[in-house]
Amino acid sequence: MTVRVLIADDQDLVRTGLRMILDAQPGVEVVAEAADGAQAVTLARESRPDVCLLDIRMPVMDGLQATRLLAGPDVSEPLPVVVITTFDLDEYVYAALRAGARGFLLKDAGPALLAEAVHAAARGDALIDPAVTVRLIAAFAGTERPSAPPSRPLTEREEAVVALVAQGLGNTEIGAGLHISLSTVKTHLASAMTKLGARNRVELAIWAYEQGIGTRR
Incomplete structure (x- = not known):
């Protein structure tokens, strides 16, 4: 079974790189690309991909809001979302997970971990980059x-x-x-x-x- 993926990132080079990595993986096909969160939501609702791969910091609508609209607790038919980021703002990580993200990766995670996260999200599981998890807990310990x-x-x-x-x-x-x-x-x-x-x-x-x-x- 082929996992259909939507990619959303405001940088053309990043989208191209992600597409090349994912299209080279067996059982994965990139079916749509978006340059901002609003476009990602529209395309996702139209094409109903198996997994949405979203950057956090995008124009028009950021990845957090896009995640809430696609995978939040109030969404009747949520889509699996994996957030991928440079992790420059720690608080965004926690917010994205709360918004409904099923996985979270750093952009330097590598092809193997990226493919693993996409497949995990497609089958209803979740994968969090170990580096993200450790930093998340360290950043927020005792703050709430x-x-x-x-x-x-x-x-x-x-x-x-x-x-x-x-x-x-x-x-x-x-x-x-x-x-x-x-x-x-x-x-x-x-x-x-x-x-x-x-x-x-x-x-x-x-x-x-x-x-x-x-x-x-």
């Missing part, structure tokens, strides 16, 4: 009031799994770090998502940050 504890608290092992998700680790790495099987990792993740009402790994990472457990091992 933690959210209320969940009505069904996580078990110690579930919390440990979620803390590693917040560090950007994949399921295989989490299993190796905690010495548990891959199926057990998935079971703990599913349980944590249900208890917290989280839609994906991004929201689990945000919860971990808010609870101050994102840097625990």
